[in-house]
Amino acid sequence: QVQLVQSGAEVKKPGASVKVSCKASGYTFTSHYMHWVRQAPGQGLEWMGIINFDAGTTSYAQKLQGRVTMTRDTSTSTVYMELSSLRSEDTAVYFCARGYGPGNPRTFDIWGQGTMVTVSS
């Protein structure tokens, strides 16, 4: 079945970087966009960015420009999200989410299980 499996929880110090992975299975990896969404404890959802699996092109939320990088490895059907210069406000659950339907960048259907990233000194 279609699923997205993310890497495990991380604890980082302020100023460090974190890289979260999301491995896709059960569908044609290169046909769908992949998004990253985060949710701080007790807060709402925040869209972070999108990557086109085929071409590897990306688009990021304005507030994260310069700190976030999304990449993909087509040989392993895995996407990565790296966030640098971490601060306490980056403490959140990070989700990868597949674009709904081939070539659709506007909606998500399948979500990963989430990865908790804690930033603490």
Place this chain on the structure above:
Amino acid sequence: QSALTQPRSVSGSPGQSVTISCTGTSSDVGGYNYVSWYQQHPGKAPKLMIYDVNKRPSGVPDRFSGSKSGNTASLTISGLQAEDEADYYCCSYAGSYTLLFGGGTKLTVL
């Protein structure tokens, strides 16, 4: 870009209908027919309920419906059931391959 505006909470009794609004601008909600709605139960990943303003994915009950007028989109849940109690988020395409979420609405079934 500011988050889309949703009411913090709504409530209704079983069997009743509730509507959750989502207000944006002409650059997002009003500019595209690409509003989606997600349901999130505590500790779970969100679930797609409505996409492209008013389309339902397979498996979503027809008690859930969506609409849009100008810069405001709405999600209506009719025949409320206990399992509908959850957080609901709207999301709109905002151009240039960017998306914007609403702040979320907590639905309480009384």
